[in-house]
Every structure is written in C-alpha cells, then in structure tokens.
Amino acid sequence: MAEDKYNLKNPAVKRILQEVKEMQSNPSDDFMSLPLEENIFEWQFAIRGPGETEFEGGIYHGRIQLPSEYPFKPPSFMLLTPNGRFETQTKICLSISNHHPEHWQPSWSVRTALVALIAFMPTNPNGALGSLDYKKEERRTLAIKSREAPPKFGTPERQKLIDEIHECMLSKAPPVPQVNSSQAPEEQPTNIDGEAQVNLQNAGAIPTGEVQNPPVAVGDRIVEEVHEVPVNTDTSPANVRASREVPSSGLADQLLQKPENRAHKAADDRLFTLAAVGLTIAIVVLLLKKFLKSSGHGALFMDGS
Amino acid sequence: MQNKDGPQADGELEAATSNPTPDFDDWAKFGDDDIMQQQTAIRAEEAEKAPFVGDKEPLSSLAAEYQSGSPILLEKIKVLGEKYAAIRRTRGDGNCFFRSFMFSYLEHILESQDRAEVDRAKSNVEQCRKTLQSLGYADFTFEDFFALFLEQLESVLQGNGTSISQEELLLRSRDQSISDYVVMFFRFVTSGEIRKRSEFFEPFIMGLTNATVEQFCKSSVEPMGEESDHVHITALSDALGVPIRVVYLDRSSCDSAGVSVNHHDFIPAVGGLPNASGSTETVSPFITLLYRPGHYDILYSK
Numbered sequence: 001m002a003e004d005k006y007n008l009k010n011p012a013v014k015r016i017l018q019e020v021k022e023m024q025s026n027p028s029d030d031f032m033s034l035p036l037e038e039n040i041f042e043w044q045f046a047i048r049g050p051g052e053t054e055f056e057g058g059i060y061h062g063r064i065q066l067p068s069e070y071p072f073k074p075p076s077f078m079l080l081t082p083n084g085r086f087e088t089q090t091k092i093c094l095s096i097s098n099h100h101p102e103h104w105q106p107s108w109s110v111r112t113a114l115v116a117l118i119a120f121m122p123t124n125p126n127g128a129l130g131s132l133d134y135k136k137e138e139r140r141t142l143a144i145k146s147r148e149a150p151p152k153f154g155t156p157e158r159q160k161l162i163d164e165i166h167e168c169m170l171s172k173a174p175p176v177p178q179v180n181s182s183q184a185p186e187e188q189p190t191n192i193d194g195e196a197q198v199n200l201q202n203a204g205a206i207p208t209g210e211v212q213n214p215p216v217a218v219g220d221r222i223v224e225e226v227h228e229v230p231v232n233t234d235t236s237p238a239n240v241r242a243s244r245e246v247p248s249s250g251l252a253d254q255l256l257q258k259p260e261n262r263a264h265k266a267a268d269d270r271l272f273t274l275a276a277v278g279l280t281i282a283i284v285v286l287l288l289k290k291f292l293k294s295s296g297h298g299a300l301f302m303d304g305s
Numbered sequence: 306m307q308n309k310d311g312p313q314a315d316g317e318l319e320a321a322t323s324n325p326t327p328d329f330d331d332w333a334k335f336g337d338d339d340i341m342q343q344q345t346a347i348r349a350e351e352a353e354k355a356p357f358v359g360d361k362e363p364l365s366s367l368a369a370e371y372q373s374g375s376p377i378l379l380e381k382i383k384v385l386g387e388k389y390a391a392i393r394r395t396r397g398d399g400n401c402f403f404r405s406f407m408f409s410y411l412e413h414i415l416e417s418q419d420r421a422e423v424d425r426a427k428s429n430v431e432q433c434r435k436t437l438q439s440l441g442y443a444d445f446t447f448e449d450f451f452a453l454f455l456e457q458l459e460s461v462l463q464g465n466g467t468s469i470s471q472e473e474l475l476l477r478s479r480d481q482s483i484s485d486y487v488v489m490f491f492r493f494v495t496s497g498e499i500r501k502r503s504e505f506f507e508p509f510i511m512g513l514t515n516a517t518v519e520q521f522c523k524s525s526v527e528p529m530g531e532e533s534d535h536v537h538i539t540a541l542s543d544a545l546g547v548p549i550r551v552v553y554l555d556r557s558s559c560d561s562a563g564v565s566v567n568h569h570d571f572i573p574a575v576g577g578l579p580n581a582s583g584s585t586e587t588v589s590p591f592i593t594l595l596y597r598p599g600h601y602d603i604l605y606s607k
Binding site for chain 1: 442443445446447448449450453482485486489493523527528529
C-alpha cells in the first residue's frame with residue numbers, strides 16, 4: 001500500500017519534495033525528519049523531548065504517512081519509541097476529545113505538525129485515544145532508555161534511515177538527561193494544566209510565525225532570556241519554543257507568548273533610539289540641502305533681475 | 306455540505322445547512338472515523354450528482370427546479386430571465402463561490418482575450434504573493450497554488466503553445482488536481498487580503514461570527530470546503546481587482562409593485578480604499594454569480 005510508485009506529475013509529490021528541501025536547509029535541533037528514498041510519502045522522524053520536562057534528553061522516533069491528497073489532507077503520525085505519553089505504533093490523535101478540532105489546512109506542513117507534536121508531549125492527555133498517562137519517573141526512565149538504541153522497525157532501508165536519524169539526533173541532544181535535576185516538580189502540574197488547552201491546531205497554525213527563518217536561532221534567544229529571568233520558571237523553554245508557533249488566541253497561548261515579547265523589548269528599545277537618531281540626522285541634512293538650494297536659487301533670481 | 310440540490314434550499318439558514326467537512330481521517334478517533342467515512346460517502350454521492358463545474362444550461366432549467374415550489378421564486382426567475390440567459394451550476398461542496406469565480410473569470414479571459422486584464426491580474430497576484438510572504442507564510446506552502454493559477458491564466462490566452470479551448474477549460478475545472486489547486490489559490494489570496502487589512506475586515510467578521518480575524522481565516526477561509534460569505538467575496542474582489550456581481554434569489558419579497566431581484570456589486574477597492582460596494586455603475590462586473598442561500602452558481606447575461 002505504501003510502496004506504490006508515485007507520479008512526478010502528482011502535485012503532492014512536488015510539494016513534498018519542496019518540504020524535504022526546506023527541512024534540510026533549515027534544520028532544527030528539536031527534530032529531524034526525512035522521507036524514505038523509495039517512497040516520499042513515507043517519512044521517518046525523531047523529536048527531542050522538550051527541555052525541563054520529564055522527556056528532556058529523550059529521542060523519540062516515529063513514522064509519518066502523507067496521504068496522496070497532501071497537502072489537502074493531513075499527514076498521520078505514529079511513534080515508535082516508548083515514551084509514556086503516546087502509545088507506540090498507534091496513530092496519534094492530536095485533537096483533544098470533546099474539543100471541536102479545527103481543520104487541517106494546506107499552509108501547514110510536516111514541520112508545523114512536528115512542532116505541535118513536541119508541544120503536545122508535556123500536556124495532559126485527557127484520555128485521548130492513543131494517549132498514555134505514565135508517571136514522571138517512568139517517563140524519565142523511558143527517556144534515558146530512548147537514547148540507548150533506536151527502535152527496530154520496518155524494512156532494512158527504513159531501519160538504516162532510523163539509525164542515521166538517531167546518530168544525528170544523539171550528537172545534537174544534550175549529553176545526559178539530568179534525572180536528578182527535578183528542580184521544579186511542584187510547578188510542573190500547574191504548567192501542564194495550563195497547557196492542556198494547546199492543541200495541534202493552535203500549535204500548528206504557523207502561517208504567521210518564523211517558518212522561514214531558522215527556528216533554532218529564535219528558540220535559543222528566547223531560551224536564554226528565560227534563563228536570565230528566573231521569575232518565569234513556570235514557562236519552560238519548550239513552551240516558549242512552542243509559543244513562537246502559537247498564534248495569540250486563547251489564554252494558554254497568550255501566557256506562552258509573554259516571554260517572547262519581553263525578549264524583543266530590549267532589542268526594540270535600542271532599535272528605536274537608533275532609528276530616532278538616524279531620522280533626525282536625515283531631516284537636518286534634507287533641510288540644509290533645501291535651504292542651500294532655495295537660497296542658491298534666490299541668489300540667482302536676484303542676480304538675474 | 307450544502308443542500309443546493311434541494312429546491313427548498315432557501316428555507317434554512319446558511320449556517321444550519323453548512324456542515325464543514327474536516328479531512329482528518331488520520332488524526333481521528335474511531336467516532337470521527339465513522340463521521341469521516343460518512344462524509345466521504347456523501348461527497349462521493351454529491352460528486353456523482355454534479356461535476357465541480359456543470360454544463361451551461363438555459364435559465365428554464367432553473368425554473369423547472371422550482372416547478373412546485375414557492376411562487377415568489379418562480380416569479381423572480383421570470384424577472385431574471387429578462388436579463389440573464391443561462392446558468393452554469395457548480396458542485397455544492399463548500400467551494401462553490403471560489404469554483405464559480407474561477408470558471409467565470411477564466412472563461413471571460415478566454416472569450417475576451419483581454420491581455421490588459423491578464424497583465425493587471427498578474428501584477429495583483431504578485432502583490433498577493435508579497436502579502437503572504439510579509440504575513441510570514443513559508444513560500445513552499447503556497448507557491449504551487451500560485452503557479453498553477455498563473456498557468457491557467459496564461460493558457461486561456463490564445464496564441465501560445467499551451468493555449469486551451471473552452472472544452473479543455475471545462476475539463477480542467479472538473480479535474481480535481483487542477484480545480485482544487487485553483488480554489489486553494491483563491492483561499493490563500495482571500496486569507497492574505499483579510500489579514501493584511503484586518504482592521505477593515507474585523508467588524509464584518511465580528512458581525513458574522515464571534516471569531517477574531519486570525520481565527521476566521523484559520524477556520525473559515527483557508528480550509529477547503531468552508532463556505533464563503535460577503536467577507537470572502539469582498540476580500541477576493543479587492544485582492545485581485547476583479548468586480549463581482551452577485552444576484553440574490555431568495556424568498557424575500559418587496560411587496561406591492563411586483564417582485565424584483567436584488568443584486569450586489571462588489572467593486573474592488575482602488576488605491577487601498579475599502580471596497581466601494583454598492584450599485585456603482587462606473588465599473589460593471591463581467592462576473593455574475595447567482596446566490597441562493599448556501600450556494601453560488603454562474604449566471605450568463607443575455
């Protein structure tokens with residue numbers, strides 16, 4: 001079923017190839033995703049467990065299937081690494097039950113969905129199908145275990161890709177999950193509650209947002225800012241990273257966006273000062289020029305008459 | 306799903322008849338899966354009944370549809386017959402406005418061979434591209450749709466290797482892999498225009514739903530199959546600079562002096578002014594759509 005040969009005239013193929021290219025030219029530390037060589041509708045991915053959660057340091061592999069109607073229809077996701085949040089080998093349901101899901105739209109992409117998936121990890125599953133609600137300790141144990149070896153899945157070709165992705169993610173991931181650094185286990189629950197509202201559609205609604213910019217840079221800047229401002233302990237970097245993609249709708253989203261604004265502020269002030277000085281100089285120069293010009297003309301006129 | 310096939314379609318509110326058709330099979334739970342399957346079945350049934358864009362039919366076929374229906378409607382269709390000769394139906398899949406616009410516009414270019422109009426439209430399309438870029442859309446998410454529309458625009462102009470005939474235009478409009486891409490192109494353009502001028506559109510959107518501009522675009526403009534309202538029409542008309550006339554066929558009657566059929570002209574904004582809609586006769590639309598609550602078809606003047 002998956003191994004059907006695709007038609008290069010198929011617009012979906014064109015689009016997917018473009019996504020592959022985009023993914024490679026803007027790599028992220030948080031995730032990696034590549035299609036199988038023999039079938040670009042079948043992808044493998046790995047995501048990094050969001051920082052300052054029980055998933056930190058974990059490397060979670062999964063499989064993506066793109067429908068032939070892509071991007072009109074959404075990709076489907078399945079995790080392969082045991083993680084304690086999503087069942088493995090089960091299609092992930094990212095819409096929270098009893099919440100009317102918004103529609104998938106063609107302006108979203110595999111990248112958008114992966115970012116959403118990461119943002120989803122620390123949220124409360126609320127009993128959604130295919131979700132698991134393991135204890136933090138168990139999840140932490142699984143996170144450590146996830147680094148040891150990539151999951152065994154599929155054809156040798158697929159396995160090779162999984163192994164490659166694992167190597168690459170491992171080289172970028174923080175050295176060892178700090179099991180003991182449970183600095184704020186008390187704060188996590190409130191955080192999770194607040195975030196339960198984040199759903200795929202919100203997190204994924206990037207149309208605006210910095211899709212084109214290397215997201216890593218933005219994320220890093222915000223993360224640093226958060227570390228400098230200890231007041232924000234309840235906003236983990238993972239959330240902040242997600243907030244970049246979250247439009248300002250809904251309470252949870254607004255909460256998440258605050259740190260980002262703060263991060264911009266200092267830079268903004270400096271920019272404004274520079275701009276003001278620049279403008280003043282420009283105006284003075286223009287005025288001088290005009291004055292000289294008009295007086296020159298004036299003189300000429302006087303001479304002439 | 307719209308119930309455009311029901312002769313009594315107009316009795317209900319548009320909102321009540323619309324049943325957005327999410328395409329979630331893969332995300333969905335079992336319950337949703339069932340719903341999805343049902344929706345797919347409904348859509349397949351709908352597809353058998355009507356192509357995306359139908360054949361041109363005489364206006365009498367519209368009257369036939371209401372044979373045993375409301376006398377007001379029959380009366381109105383008679384009035385319509387004084388000005389309009391034919392109708393071309395589109396499928397009631399929530400994309401009917403965009404689909405009608407697509408065919409009507411391309412057909413107009415094909416018949417008029419108006420190169421100036423094509424050039425003008427192209428420069429507007431470039432503007433729309435910039436709008437989306439400035440709003441932060443990644444190029445790869447919309448460029449295929451843009452490229453496909455520009456290709457169609459180019460091919461309805463005769464005299465180059467890729468020129469197409471009227472029949473071919475109809476075939477393409479019925480081919481999902483072209484038709485849906487063009488519809489999606491219009492959705493991008495519409496969404497971009499609304500977001501770009503969010504202050505202008507905000508009150509209209511507030512009046513329509515309780516959503517913010519952002520939410521509205523996300524839930525009612527960009528997803529396929531979401532029905533269009535005057536907000537969409539205004540935005541598309543402004544963005545592409547193409548005037549659109551919408552003729553309303555509903556059961557409202559304006560008493561005494563016999564029935565009349567209302568229409569509304571969407572005249573594109575010039576120089577960033579808001580859409581100067583109204584019955585300004587300075588620009589006359591070459592696109593006329595027939596609106597029956599919940600559905601748009603194409604009308605042809607005599």
